Amino acid sequence: MRHASGSFAVSGMQEESYEELAGGAKLTRASGDQAYTGDIDGNGKVQWLMSYRGDGTAHFVGIWHLTVSIDEHDGSFVLESVGEFDGKASSGTLSIVDGLGAGDLQSIRGSGSFRAPGGADATYELDYDVS
DSSP: OEEEEEEEEEEEEEEEEEEEOGGGOEEEEEEEEEEEEESEEEEEEEEEEEEEOTTSOEEEEEEEEEEEEETTEEEEEEEEEEEEEOSSOEEEEEEEOTTOOEETTTTOEEEEEEEEOSSSEEEEEEEEEOO
8 A cells, every 4th residue: 555645725615504403403515626735636626414513513424526646647536534523623534435536546445534623724644556
């Protein structure tokens, strides 16, 4: 396995509530554009579904589509994320979705993590293999 790390920025973030729940809880969906630097270089788009608790913390799942260069391989792939927002920062796991790679990244596999300490900037760690 190879290791990639770096940062990404989210821009054009849009979030909308689609269901209000008891106690101030709510369900939302959000989307944004991403720009990657570091061992992964390129762009992405992300869609999240979030479940906010009444205290403002949240659990979320996301699908990320990256069109990038990684270790001299150009192409695209899809990540699934699962994470938590503690009211200040978000963090979670990343899993490459099998069968959705394209170009030089058609066979990419792996997993990792991300951390977004608030605002638009975040970091990633990804362990991967490209056959």
